[in-house]
Amino acid sequence: MNQAPPLGNRTRLLLQGGSASFRLSPFEGVVLLAVLAAAMFGGYNAYARLTDLNAPVESPPVYFEAQRTTLTSTVSTTGTVQSSQQVTLTFGTTGKIKEFLVGLGAQVKAGQPLARIDDTDLQQAVRSAQSNLDSAQARLNAVLEGPSTTDIASAFQSLNNARGQLATAQQNYADLKAKPTATELATAQQGLLQAQNALQTANDNLLKAQNDLATAQADLAAAQATAAERLSRARDDWDAASAALSACTPSAGVSLPSMPPRPVEGVPPSTASTLVAGACTSPAAVTAYNQAATAYNTSANSYATALTNVTQKQTALLNAQTLLNSGNLQRSVQSAQLGLQVAQQKLIDTQAGAKPSELDAALRAIDTAQAALDAAQARYDDLFKPPKPETVLPLQASVDQAKTQLESARQNLAAATIVAPFDGVISSLSGEVGSQVSANTPVFILLNPRLIRIDANVDQADISNLKVGQTATATFDALQGRSYQATITAIGLTPTTQQGVVTYVVTFGVDTSRLPEGTPIPAPGMTASLTVTTDRVENALVVPARSVRRVGRTSMVTVKTEQGDEQRTVVTGTTNGTLTQIVSGLTDGEKVLYSTGTAAPTRTTTGTGTFGGGQFAGPGGFPGGGQQR
Secondary structure, eight states, X not given: OOOOOOSSSOOOEEEEETTEXXXXXXXXXXXXXXXXXXXXXXXXXXXXXXXXXXXXXXXXXXXXEOEEEEEEEEEEEEEEEEESSEEEEEOSSOEEEEEESSOTTOEEOTTOEEEEEOOHHHHHHXXXXXXXXXXXXXXXXXXXXXXXXXHHHHHHHHHHHHHHHHHHHHHHHHHHXXXXXXXXXXXXXXXXXXXXXHHHHXXXXXHHHHHHHHHHHHHHHHHHHHHHHHHHHHHHHHHHHXXXXXXXXXXXXXXXXXXXXXXXXXXXXXXXXXXXXXXXXXXXXXXXXXXXXXXXXXXXXXXXHHHHHHHHXXXXXXXXXXXXXXXXXXXXXXXXXXXXXXXXXXXXXXHHOOOHHHHHHHHHHHHHHHHHXXXXXXXXXXXXXXXXXXXXXXXXXXXXXHHHHHHHHHHHHHTTEEEOSSSEEEEEXXXXXXXXXXXXXXXXXXXXXTEEEEEEEEEHHHHTTOOTTOEEEEEETTEXXXXXXXXXXXXXXXXXXXXXXXXXXXXXXXXXGGSOTTOOOOOTTOEEEEEEEEEEEEEEEEEEGGGOEEETTEEEEEEEETTEEEEEEEEEEEEOSSEEEEEESOOTTOEEEOOOSOOOOOOEEOOOOSOOOOOOOOOOOOOSOOOOO
16 A cells, blocks of 8 residues: 655545555545545436436546645555564473572573573583593593603613513523533532432431330330339338228327328329327337338339329320321431432533523523513603504594583583573563473573564565565554654565465564663564555656556556647656656646546557556546555
8 A cells, every 4th residue: 555745734534444544635535535426426327327317418527737746655554563582491401490590570681590400410420521531631641741750760670671681591591502610510519419418317317216216115114114113112001001000099089190092003192191199099000100101102202203204205205106107207318319319410410511402492581581672672662752643543532522521511511501592581481390391391481672573464465565674653552642663674475365365474673772761662462553655756746546547558648738638648657546656748737637438539649657547537626645545
């Protein structure tokens, strides 16, 4: 739809219908009245023709004078306010919501934390990944930085040891090849002599043990005979003392002592008691008892001593038998005999020199020692060479992998906190503390109320007149008495068809930063009315759009002249649907027919036209420009 600014003071006629509204200037109102009058007159004529009413009456021609005015074309539509900066915020990982840091409607700043999930396991994963990276980096650094002082010292010591072992093997081989020296022969002979002496000593020890056993056996037999003789004597003395005691009559009221048990073989005897003086009525009996008791005590002690000697001799005999029975002395003799044989063979071998097998073994020992020296030298030399790629690359790959794992762990930890990406207001909040959420589950909707746009549906007939960058005036039912400037920022190319009407989405941007302080900002969801100025021509020569006819590609008007109506070709410019600009073919003040289809052309001029019109008759002229919306 189009519009044109007024020519001077005028009143507006507002017509409401469907989704469009029209505001007409006085000039356009006159034209509209003429159209209505012509329609009424045409209807009347049709009715008259059908009913032969007023048959000779014809509709009078209506002419309009071409005048100059400012011609403006506009497109009007309605739309809805949207936030230009709006985002749905989610957690980047799965877990239980630990806390909400803001509520619904809260104003937040960019970078401000909004909510968190339990990140205990995620923090542990970061620490573990960091530890793995540190270990991998340390292994790589150890290779890149070269050996430590300790490593060098250890390798040098191993090298010296290998050199010493080689020198020893070489010396052993040289010694084997050389003839035995006087010292070696003397050593072998001395070893033989020592082996002979050891054998003699072992034989002597065995013989001595055998002699000691025989002596112990004889000593035991003698001690046993002595003990038997002394036992017999002690028994005789005991019998005498017992007889003397039985012959003694005790004094009145006095008890005599008892005798000890009669001695038994192998058991030490007890000592006899002594009578108490005056305890017996017979002095001779007392004397006889005392003498017999003394003799018994002496013989009893002698028998006890003999028993002790027997025990000692038995122990000596047992020791001698144990020594012989153990076999140690025999084994010592055998060992000494074997040592003598070895010493004899050693002397023979020393006198004969090295065997071929010994020389071969010595050579193999030299080869082994040389290989060990070469390996030790290579390890020592490698310490001072740059690390090989096959050594460094796997370690570097381990470091890179550990870095990737650490970065992934850090990202997972960061994903456990929702952070505001820009300044704005929380317009939606979902979930509750303790609930389980998965990655990408919507939790917040954050929008910037100062960055808004208006999305409007524009009819297909008007979309070609709109361009990105064109300005529009926006008004809002919720903000009466205020108008805002908007700019077309995008024109959609995908059509939408509803009830046969094809429209396209056009986006209008509103720069709220330029609004005066205190001016309310339209909120998302508000309905806006928009008017876009698509064209404006100053001082344009205009005629009613209905006065212009299209004949093929040519624009024609009927001009009133003194000679009668003249058909003239004109070049047209812009139009707002009510008025059409005449670029050439017509001059100011000329009158054109608002054609009803009854006028006949009388004269024709040529030209080209770009816009067409229609034919309709009606009375009157027009005073100025107009506006349609």
